[in-house]
């Protein structure tokens with residue numbers, strides 16, 4: 344298909360923003376005529392990255408102030424990779440300036456800002472897509488394909504987590520001008536829910552026939568960061584002994600309108616290997632991300648299909664190969680492996696396609712607000728000792744009777760085989 348050229352500005356050019364921009368420049372039909380970061384040398388580096396890829400075919404301008412960039416540039420969209428507390432205000436300004444938005448992940452600070460995000464998108468007709476790359480991960484997509492084929496029966500329960508040892512990144516936030524530090528100093532709750540909740544929400548049809556109705560969240564004590572400081576920076580480091588607000592582990596349970604439950608864990612302050620704990624369980628079987636030294640696999644049990652009753656099997660070899668999502672069989676995908684094993688490129692390609700077609704994105708503003716709102720709701724629940732809090736309906740009742748999602752290669756509601764022939 345002939346690609347329409349689209350003009351995307353990039354705001355926030357630290358490690359993530361610069362890396363994603365480099366990949367975005369590889370998506371056919373995308374040009375990046377403007378970049379922005381508050382830190383001048385990051386902005387300059389961003390300009391250099393674009394110049395190298397643009398090879399003189401177009402100009403790129405750098406900005407310190409994103410509002411000036413929005414005023415001066417004629418952009419179709421922006422990609423925002425700043426900090427958790429700045430994503431939504433920037434996205435709102437960008438939509439008001441006539442741009443579609445692709446926004447990096449992170450939790451919301453308040454329910455009010457989530458509603459403002461939704462209403463701005465509705466009023467301007469511009470979309471805001473959370474760039475939740477894990478929705479396009481190979482394992483999650485193969486499981487999604489199996490769920491849609493009914494292999495797990497009716498889904499009853501899902502689990503996930505963001506279990507990622509980020510002690511150095513959090514503690515050294517001032518030295519490295521990185522955004523996580525102040526959140527862990529001042530907020531207690533599920534600060535980063537979307538990597539695990541995105542794929543689960545799509546499996547459970549959240550906002551399209553189902554919705555989250557309530558959650559409870561409980562946080563442990565906080566010891567991991569001070570232990571890391573003691574061992575790595577010494578007891579003279581000014582943050583040693585700091586009374587960290589965020590508990591080392593926050594566990595959240597969500598209840599869905601159709602009866603399913605979801606458990607997620609936020610776990611970034613203790614030594615441990617990375618895991619998203621992806622688990623899906625239904626009336627016919629269960630799949631569970633494998634936490635072992637054996638690498639990126641999962642275990643699965645399907646009643647009547649697995650070789651032995653009551654015994655786990657490995658997922659990758661036998662099941663993933665058979666039920667691979669067609670996007671992961673597609674030549675374009677298989678031949679292009681960018682960041683995080685390929686899912687970064689896929690989310691960028693999905694975003695660019697929606698911008699080029701000026702059409703509904705696979706992760707829309709209702710998904711974005713719902714997934715991000717978990718953080719603000721979790722903070723409320725933790726502060727009340729784990730009391731249940733009601734989950735807002737950002738769709739204003741539309742979830743019970745919405746038009747079907749736009750079909751396409753990158754669709755996350757259905758597997759659209761007709762796009763892969």
Ligand SMILES: NC(=O)c1ccc[n+]([C@@H]2O[C@H](COP(=O)([O-])OP(=O)(O)OC[C@H]3O[C@@H](n4cnc5c(N)ncnc54)[C@H](O)[C@@H]3O)[C@@H](O)[C@H]2O)c1
Pocket residue numbers: 354355356357358359360379380381382385407408409424425426427429447448449474475476520521522523683
């Ligand atoms: N999807 C993923 O797999 C993934 C991976 C890493 C990070 N992230 C997310 O991406 C985002 C960026 O991550 P990072 O590690 O690069 O963070 P970071 O804190 O290192 O960088 C944020 C950058 O945004 C800039 N910035 C902040 N406010 C700004 C504003 N108003 N205008 C212009 N620039 C502004 C800062 O100067 C900084 O350079 C975070 O939300 C993070 O959670 C996602």
